[in-house]
Amino acid sequence: MKLDEQRKLQLEEIYNTLLNDEKVLKMKDIPMHFGSNCYEHSFKVAKLAMKRALRHKSVNLEALLIAAIFHDYYLYDWRKDKSKKKRHGIDHPSIAAKQAKRDFNISDQSIKMIESHMWPINFKDFPDSKEARILNLADKTVATIEFMSSTKQKKNHHDKTLEDISKLF
Ligand SMILES: [Fe+2]
Numbered sequence: 536m537k538l539d540e541q542r543k544l545q546l547e548e549i550y551n552t553l554l555n556d557e558k559v560l561k562m563k564d565i566p567m568h569f570g571s572n573c574y575e576h577s578f579k580v581a582k583l584a585m586k587r588a589l590r591h592k593s594v595n596l597e598a599l600l601i602a603a604i605f606h607d608y609y610l611y612d613w614r615k616d617k618s619k620k621k622r623h624g625i626d627h628p629s630i631a632a633k634q635a636k637r638d639f640n641i642s643d644q645s646i647k648m649i650e651s652h653m654w655p656i657n658f659k660d661f662p663d664s665k666e667a668r669i670l671n672l673a674d675k676t677v678a679t680i681e682f683m684s685s686t687k688q689k690k691n692h693h694d695k696t697l698e699d700i701s702k703l704f
């Protein structure tokens with residue numbers, strides 16, 4: 536997909552604003568996949584989802600970008616909270632969606648993408664749009680890479696990659 540300058544700027548602004556948002560930064564306190572945290576993970580998923588989405592002809596890039604950034608906006612550490620541990624995999628997509636709606640009033644389209652990002656674990660929430668499927672697969676790819684790489688590799692990688700979404704366009 537070819538983007539005009541205005542669209543590129545709009546996407547960069549969404550990304551950079553949320554990258555520095557006080558509430559979004561709270562995701563840094565939530566550990567994730569052996570050495571990563573929820574904030575790094577979410578922005579990596581956002582970048583990969585955008586990269587893949589740009590190969591398609593028509594995708595709602597704005598809604599996808601927002602869904603990717605908030606897909607794990609559940610804001611609790613399931614490793615410490617016993618009541619959350621058992622059902623985290625199933626419950627966290629709807630918790631993340633609700634909290635993103637509460638704090639950022641995100642669109643219903645982005646909400647649906649967030650709710651289906653754990654499919655097939657959440658079997659009833661099938662990713663029923665192109666955008667939802669891109670998010671679902673980008674999340675699985677990033678989680679697998681995080682799971683398999685060492686803490687040191689993650690740190691080095693992170694420092695270079697989170698900024699500058701503009702390089703994608
Ligand atoms: Fe998730």
Ligand SMILES: [Fe+2]
Nearest residue numbers: 576606607674
């Ligand atoms: Fe995730």
